[in-house]
Amino acid sequence: MPFGLCNAPGTFQRCMMVIFHDMIKKTMEVFMDEFSVFGNSFQSCLSHLEKMLKRCEYTNLYLNWEKSHFMVKEGIVLGHKISKQGIKVDKAKVDVISKLPHPTTVKECVDAFQTLKRKLTEAPILIAPDGDMPFELMSDASDFAIGEVLGQHR
Template identity: 25%
Template sequence: MDCMKGFLKNGLKPNFMKLLRIRYHMGIYESTRMSFGIKNAPAHFQRMMYTIFQENILEGWMVVYIDDIIIYSGTYEDNMQYIHRVLIKCTPMNLQISLKRCNFDQQELLALGHKVSGLSLAIDQNRLAAVLQMPVTKKIKEIESFLGFASY
């Protein structure tokens, strides 16, 4: 499940709004919401999601990575019950789920460059092929770029 515009659902405290002001030709823009590009925004959002869903995560049927929610179970009925419980928690927090970006009733999924199933964890073959096809280089910037790509 994918939370839609998750960062923008987080309001900023007035003292943080002042720090994030942008001056431009028509004046000053002051965001009232967390936006992409703020250094600590992903960590803050991850902590918020963990706080909201802590009980579910500790019960062992849910994983949250920033705005992505993965629910897993042994039966279809349990899965439907877990999805219902997640949606109930999303409503008061104004977290909206993007149905277009959701996959339900899957035996395996791609997550963070890995193919995950109930039986195994493997590197996504498309990502592996992309790494293997990258040209060999000795330029520092290109090596740094490769290391960043390969480590993700």
């Protein structure tokens, strides 16, 4: 699929959902081109991985083996550290934020303070997702940023 098409990410995600529909939430999760295969034992992980790889082969999906990690007890998935303890924010991402330079001029200080006040007082309304309703993934990208929104219509 060519890059740059506005609907390409959503179309790609729908393709992945169709290809792996019987495995999603049971033995694997898929987000765009990131697959996470799981199981409650080493043997079940091997079995689920074999099924996923056969499905990739059957549908002519190619994997980048240099970016693949197998049989790990923890790993970074979509910017979060996943382990048996749960889900944590990737410390490397937090460290980048903590090392940002502080404002150096009065204008930068005032702007930062105003932005902070606005962000704290304009909190979005969050509603728990309904697992029985379909989700919609909306994606966009530019030369300097990528954005994703997962939503539902109510």
